[in-house]
Amino acid sequence: MTRSRSPRPRRRPTTPAAAAVLATALLAALTACSSDAPADAPAASGQNAGHSAGQKGDSGDKPSKFFDRVEYDRQLTLSGLTPKGPAAKPWEQMLEPKMTDTARYRKKGEGDDVDLCFSNAGVFNPWRQVGLKNMKAEAELHDEIDDFTVLDAQGKDDKQISDIQELAGNKDCDALIVSPNTTATLTPAVKEACGKLPVIVFDRGVETDCAVTFINPIGGYGYGAVAADFLVDEVEPKGKILALRISPGVDVLETRWSAAKLAFDKSELDVVDVKFTDGDPAKTKSVVSDAISRHGSIDGVWMDSGATAVAAVEAFEDSGADVPPITGEDQQDFLEAWKDKKLTAIAPTYPTFQWRTPVIAALRILRGERVPEEWKLPQPTVTEANLDDYLQDGMPPLHYAMCGCQKLPGFPGAWGGKK
């Protein structure tokens, strides 16, 4: 994951004695500031999970306080359903849609130009980079879109709140798309905007259903369960599993882990370590090497996000061990390593094609067409069988294959790829 770091000395340096404080603060910052986790992030949850994971049969149905049984069951059900809509365009598909009427948002006068506005949480990692490119290209497809305004909150809640206020109060915005930075903090701003114009929320949610539609894929439970079930199938009973997580306290990631933990608890696999990597390849490599040497061997690697999967693979290579079954994500470098090194792997996805859907939804809403209240998109998985369909040569290492962007204008150059 990329992050655009911008440490700023907020306070004027005061006393030289603060030097020692500096050193500590830095160190603390190294681990603590590595995410934009919500303020209520339970830092110890990962550790608890780690310790209890090894003990079989305990709290099998309550892996973490983030675990929501109903939502878990729902997502697993959704994973098994066939979505409605064109199979070739998964970004237009929907799972179990409950359609809502949007006639009151119909723009007066057919053929009028549409001005779309988008408040983005930020573009601080490759997943969001690819997503934003998808969205901009989607907007280019529609001639009726006269203007597409994007405000980048740079990962800051306060900036996004003022961005949303600015866009909602702007007469030029016909509809507002929001990808919230954090859930709770952005809720009031979204509520306020809902009173002024049609709002479309996607990617992460807010605690209000005032938006016309909320667009997201199946979700974290589906993701985590797919990866864990793969390991349960591929790794011999009693095998040692290393679970790598980015950081604690982020709901999408917590749900992935809690679903995986449930699957591991039911299995005969032994989760020997649950480690946080901060999404940093160098740290991932160190963590995996340490785990290999501590446990003698590792028989399977589960990851809550595949951005550092290649680093994990290299850690096995560098220590002279065979790469065990591993889970990753649809990131280009991992798919390439998978193919080149003939890994036993699977890649559940959080597809970046979901960035196309809000634009489509906004246009439908402004035409007064019905859209789902909650637009659940499919969440395909890259497997051995379909790897070649998704792996496209010439794309940059941090590209996401599930971009649904292959036929968009500017592909592949705009996504950094070569013909």
Place this chain on the structure above:
Amino acid sequence: MSTGTATNAAPERTTKAATAPYRALARTLGTGAPVYALLIVLLLALAATDPGFYEPDRFLAFVKRAAPLVILAAGQYLVIVCGEFDLSVGAIVTAGVVAAAEVYGTHPGAPWALMTAGLLLAGAAAGLLNGLITTVLRVPSFITTLGMMLILEGAVFYWTGGSPQGRLPEDFRRLGRDTAFGWLPWAVLACVVAGVLVALLTRSDFGRTLVATGDSERAAHLAGVRVRRVRVLAFVLSGVAAALAAVLVGGFSGVSAQAGRGYEFEAITAVVLGGVALGGGRGSVVAAMAGAFSLQALFTLLNLQGVSGALESTVQGVIVITAVGLGAADFSRLRRRGHPPGPPTAAPPAPATPSRTHREGHPHDPQP
């Protein structure tokens, strides 16, 4: 070093001779004594936690992992001991890795030696800029290098859009990943060579003027030291060290737009752990490098102990404060209190450079 004469003290001075070995030892270790103690404790703790830790392969792998930080700490020492700061090294590492990836993206056949040399040169250029801005324009180095860090990070982000496009070929990654003679990691070799060079450098005239400059800029100036030139050179060397670290980090973990994240702070922490006075004028580079090893040993130990998440930073914080506190304590002053008041002899070196920073939470989204 006067160590030899002290231990071979004449017999009639027995009372003094009894304490001489202690003093000699203390003088040799200097202000770094606490860090050596800490390092030993950490290495023993590692041995206790994981009996296999000292198998040659594993220990070398540990050193390999520490190598970039050790090199950065050596460079940072040069800057800190002459009274300045270099906060830009992490960004130089990131920029180096990304630049190499981008260049390889367009010129896949570029020879690795040329690429490495180019990076070292670019690192030197960034250091030169830091040094000139700090000394000629008299911008505090804290601000200069912070600005450089932001400029480089912004440039990398602008250039790559957050996802670097190229990839690093195997031969370029060899220095950070592979071994020489089948057992010695190249990174360890690079680390040892860089360490020895810097240690020799600090014992040269340049090293002494560097410390003198940090101790008292005015005194050094009056004594004929070209203060500006010395400082600029320190920044240049720090930039080169950062570029070398970039080669090692890029080799170790591959393309990443966050390769150098936090390295500037780790390097400063390592130097501080090594008992080097912030503000300059005191401390040894070997101790600073030992500080880097200690930090890496601490990280490894915490990992092996299964300390995770926020608790990890808490433990780190406690240990660092303790170590720095011990290292900064001026015990001789305590002893002097027992004596009748007199004119102050050697004032403890005052850390002159502002050193407090506030690191904001990364606007990093851990969600894919």
